[in-house]
Amino acid sequence: MERSNRIEIESTVKALADSLVAASLVIATAESCTGGGIAQAITSLAGSSRWFGSGFVTYSNEAKQSMLGVPAGLFEPNAPGAVSDEAVRAMATGAIRRSGADLAVAVSGIAGPEGGSAAKPVGTVWIAWQFGSDIRVRRFLFSGDREAIRHSTILEALSGLLAYFPVQN
Numbered sequence: 001m002e003r004s005n006r007i008e009i010e011s012t013v014k015a016l017a018d019s020l021v022a023a024s025l026v027i028a029t030a031e032s033c034t035g036g037g038i039a040q041a042i043t044s045l046a047g048s049s050r051w052f053g054s055g056f057v058t059y060s061n062e063a064k065q066s067m068l069g070v071p072a073g074l075f076e077p078n079a080p081g082a083v084s085d086e087a088v089r090a091m092a093t094g095a096i097r098r099s100g101a102d103l104a105v106a107v108s109g110i111a112g113p114e115g116g117s118a119a120k121p122v123g124t125v126w127i128a129w130q131f132g133s134d135i136r137v138r139r140f141l142f143s144g145d146r147e148a149i150r151h152s153t154i155l156e157a158l159s160g161l162l163a164y165f166p167v168q169n
Helices: 003-023 037-043 061-068 085-099 146-162
Strands: 027-031 052-057 103-109 124-131 134-141
Touching: 003 037, 003 146, 027 037, 027 085, 037 052, 037 146, 052 061, 052 085, 061 085, 085 103, 085 124, 085 134, 103 146, 124 146, 134 146
Parallel strands: 027 052, 027 103
Antiparallel strands: 103 124, 124 134
């Protein structure tokens, strides 16, 4: 990862840490296409155990079901599939339920270079953020190679968590 990209992620993690510690909240991650990259970025910061509880890497559909309780029906033919609003919502909710965290972020997407389709091209990523009953979901279409797509996903996932906290002056 480029130095500027790493610094951008590190500064976002630091801001998130400050907000979570001040609010005495704990987060969890549920990751597919990032393969644990969000949790890795978080735990690179010393002291992250005060605000980070669990990270679920659920790359396969089976792992999403067994570890997070994602309904099997989402993976049936003609169903939304793993890269969908419905899947990341279920992943975020499952991460909170299984970990006891206050907030969660869930990501699922197609980082490439293969695996895309006309309906879901490479770079399609769904992210869900959940805090209590408030759940926010957004679809992204990132560009670049696999590393660039994963970096963009990690940064957006962290930024979305930070968005739950108003800027303090």
